[in-house]
Amino acid sequence: MGTLGNLPGILVKILPKILPVRSAHTYVRIADLKTCKQGDNVTIKGWINNARKMKKTSFVDIVDGSSAAPLQVVLGKELSASADVTFGSSVVTSGTLGSTPKGQIELRAEEYHLIGACPIDEGFPFAAKHTYSPDYLREHLHLRSRIPSFAATLRVRNAAQRAFVDFLHSRGFLHIHTPVLTASDCEGAGEVFRVRPDSDELLRGMQKEDVPQEEAFFDRRTYLSVSGQLHLEAMAHGIGNCFTFGPTFRAENNKSPIHLSEFYMLEAEQVFTSSLSDCIHLIGDMVRNVTQELLESCTEDIALCHGDSTGDLFPWLRESREFPVLTFREAVEILQKNTESLRVPIVPEEGLMKSHELFLTDFCRSPVFIVDWPHTLKPFYMRPKDTDPTLVDALDFLVPRIGELVGGSLRENDYERLKKKLPAGSEWYLSLRRFGGIPTAGFGMGFERYLQFLLNVHNIRDVIPFPRWPHSCNL
Numbered sequence: 001m002g003t004l005g006n007l008p009g010i011l012v013k014i015l016p017k018i019l020p021v022r023s024a025h026t027y028v029r030i031a032d033l034k035t036c037k038q039g040d041n042v043t044i045k046g047w048i049n050n051a052r053k054m055k056k057t058s059f060v061d062i063v064d065g066s067s068a069a070p071l072q073v074v075l076g077k078e079l080s081a082s083a084d085v086t087f088g089s090s091v092v093t094s095g096t097l098g099s100t101p102k103g104q105i106e107l108r109a110e111e112y113h114l115i116g117a118c119p120i121d122e123g124f125p126f127a128a129k130h131t132y133s134p135d136y137l138r139e140h141l142h143l144r145s146r147i148p149s150f151a152a153t154l155r156v157r158n159a160a161q162r163a164f165v166d167f168l169h170s171r172g173f174l175h176i177h178t179p180v181l182t183a184s185d186c187e188g189a190g191e192v193f194r195v196r197p198d199s200d201e202l203l204r205g206m207q208k209e210d211v212p213q214e215e216a217f218f219d220r221r222t223y224l225s226v227s228g229q230l231h232l233e234a235m236a237h238g239i240g241n242c243f244t245f246g247p248t249f250r251a252e253n254n255k256s257p258i259h260l261s262e263f264y265m266l267e268a269e270q271v272f273t274s275s276l277s278d279c280i281h282l283i284g285d286m287v288r289n290v291t292q293e294l295l296e297s298c299t300e301d302i303a304l305c306h307g308d309s310t311g312d313l314f315p316w317l318r319e320s321r322e323f324p325v326l327t328f329r330e331a332v333e334i335l336q337k338n339t340e341s342l343r344v345p346i347v348p349e350e351g352l353m354k355s356h357e358l359f360l361t362d363f364c365r366s367p368v369f370i371v372d373w374p375h376t377l378k379p380f381y382m383r384p385k386d387t388d389p390t391l392v393d394a395l396d397f398l399v400p401r402i403g404e405l406v407g408g409s410l411r412e413n414d415y416e417r418l419k420k421k422l423p424a425g426s427e428w429y430l431s432l433r434r435f436g437g438i439p440t441a442g443f444g445m446g447f448e449r450y451l452q453f454l455l456n457v458h459n460i461r462d463v464i465p466f467p468r469w470p471h472s473c474n475l
Contacts, residue, residue, distance in 0.1 A: 003042055027092070031066035033105050043094040044071060044107060045115070047146060050128045051085035056320035062093070065151050068300035072106040074098075079112045087128040088118030088146070109436050134462045141466055141475055145441055157451055159298050163290045164266055164447075165245065171282070173268060174242040176235050178228030183220055184426060191252045192223040193261075214309060220425075224249035227444060228267050230381075230429055233411060236440060237432050243268035245447075253470050256460045258354070258402060263469040264447040273383040274439040276393045279408050280369055283397055284323050285442055286452075287367065287405075292317055305455040313400075313456060316366035324364045327372040328391075331360055338363075351377045352396075357403035367399045380421045382409040382431075395443070402453045408443025 010418045027043040028036065036042060046064030058080040061070035073093050075083050084091075094108040108235035118124055123398050124142045126132065126147065136142040144150045165175065196214050197203060207216040215221055228244040236242050270278055291314060295302065306313075316323070326334070328348075335346040335356055343355050352360075352370070360368055373386060373394045382392040397406035411417045415433040422430050451463035466475055 001258055005310060018246065029066040030062070030064050030069075030071045032069065033097065036105075038097050038099060040096060041094065041110075042107070043092065044073070045092045046071075046090065048085060048087055048089050048091060049120075049148070051087065053080065053085055056080065057081060058085055060091075060093075062091065063148065063151070065145065068148065068152050068155075068156075068304045069104075070106070070148075072100060073112075074106055076109070076114055077148050079109055083112050084114045086120060088120060088126065090115040090118075112119055119124045134459060138461060138467070145465070149304055150202075150462070152304040153451070153455060153457070154281055154465065155301050156294065156298045156305065156455060157463065158398060159266060160290065160451060160454070161245070161447070163293050166285070168243050168268060168287050168290055173308060174239055176232060176239075176242045176244050178225070178231040178235075178244045178246065178267075180225050180247065182223055182225045182231070183218075184230055184429075185223060185226065185423070191250045192226055193249050193251045195222045195224060226250055227265065229269075229444060230426070231425055232267055232269050232442070233429070233440060234432060236271050237436070237438065238441075240265055240271050256354075257461075257467055258449055258452070259469070260448065260460055260464065261470065261473075263460075264446050265466065266447055267442065267444040269440055269442040271440050272438055273441050274410065274460055275332050276395060276408075276410055279410075279441045279443055280325065280371075280395060281322075283369075283395075283408065283445075287397075287399075288317065291454060302455065305457065319366070323369055323397075324365050325369040325371055326360070326364075328370055328374065329372065331356075331370050334363060335359065348374075349376070354403040357396075358400070361398050361400040361403075367405075368398045368403045369398060370398065378409070380423065383412045383414075384417070397443075397445075399453050401456065405449050406443050406445045409441065411440045411442065413437050413439050435466065 010380060020059035027045045030044065030046065033042070044062060044064070046062040048060055049063045049070045050061040052059045056077045058075040060073045060083075062073055063070045066263060073095070080165060091110045092113050092115055093107065094111040095107045098108050099108050120127065125143060132147065137147060137150065145154060169175070197217055199435055200213070203213050203216040207213050208219060211219050225248055227248055228246065232242060232244050235357055243266065245266045246264065249262050250259075251261065252259070268282070270282065273279075278454050295314070331352065332346055332348050335342060338359065339345060341467055344353055344361060346352075346356055360370070371394065372385065372391045373396075375382070375390060375392045378392050378394050382394045385391045385393050395407070396404050397408075399405045403445055413433055415430065415437070448460050448463050451457065455463065457463050461469065
């Protein structure tokens with residue numbers, strides 16, 4: 001037990017009020033300089049982003065990953081003469097804060113030391129003031145956080161994750177960690193990665209009678225999770241509204257700009273609800289609130305990702321109306337009436353393709369919900385509509401430039417109906433309906449797709465630190 005465990009309870013409660021809050025850094029991060037005053041003496045640590053060496057003075061731009069804008073450091077004659085100002089090198093510098101003629105913060109260095117040299121002629125893939133294509137940056141995944149636009153993407157990603165979690169917490173949802181290793185194929189599409197130890201010797205030593213060697217570790221086939229939904233439903237049946245936010249894995253041979261083999265999903269379950277409208281309102285409020293918050297809190301980073309001009313990408317934020325809701329049948333009718341504008345004709349039995357989804361968002365001039373789907377196009381766990389059992393109470397939430405962002409539904413809570421369509425090995429899921437079952441609804445949102453939507457990024461591989469897709473699992 002730690003030290004606090006040996007203290008009287010009253011001390012454990014008052015100590016946080018007595019002890020000072022300490023920074024995790026022994027230096028100031030560039031993003032925090034706005035809280036400092038001119039004349040303050042500070043220490044900065046970071047990487048050289050650009051340098052201009054004059055006869056008597058050097059101007060060095062330093063970045064540290066905390067801000068879209070670099071900090072200009074001014075080196076006087078003595079420091080400038082001996083300073084290594086090579087692009088990419090890491091340095092520590094101390095001095096007094098001042099301002100440039102344009103009113104920007106700068107540091108007038110009194111000390112300057114090299115931490116790590118960057119010999120750019122020995123294979124460093126980047127150079128100062130150069131712009132690189134996303135394809136080129138993906139060839140150097142371990143170094144691309146040094147590129148300002150990708151560093152901005154990571155900061156927005158961090159802020160977005162926090163904003164979604166805070167939003168759901170504010171609505172009374174409990175955060176649950178669902179397993180990555182699972183015995184279930186939630187979607188039932190067979191797009192799963194199987195898991196087993198790499199050591200055959202280990203498996204032979206564990207193998208039981210009548211259990212195949214490749215299944216010996218868990219005594220059954222085991223997969224990487226394609227969704228936390230089923231496990232989240234199990235927890236919801238005891239604790240109420242809850243959500244999970246974690247990695248999911250899909251083994252599909254798809255290299256499109258909106259697909260990854262490993263990605264992050266935000267999934268939520270609402271309890272005691274028999275109305276899909278509850279789900280629709282929650283999703284709509286969440287996307288509006290989080291997007292507005294990020295536009296205000298990450299303005300510079302979002303502008304950098306957009307090439308310094310966001311334009312008017314989110315006109316629907318200015319509108320008070322709810323997002324439009326179309327039935328699948330209504331969506332099909334709109335597409336059929338506009339066949340000449342479609343690259344690929346609509347085939348209702350095959351569902352909506354991305355080009356159809358984008359046409360519908362353009363047609364509605366905003367994100368749009370598509371509801372009342374044919375049951376043949378959706379998974380087993382979706383509840384049939386009372387008015388038409390050939391349809392399910394399901395939704396797809398479509399957004400401009402991306403297409404499907406969120407999928408959700410009312411969950412099948414009828415024991416006998418679910419029993420007839422339940423995949424083998426999922427009896428535990430059926431028992432939730434047998435022992436105190438309740439009506440529930442839920443949804444899942446692809447986090448990287450949301451970031452693509454927010455940042456206007458074409459390829460999903462450019463909004464995640466280390467993308468994995470077919471034929472590519474580097475590092």
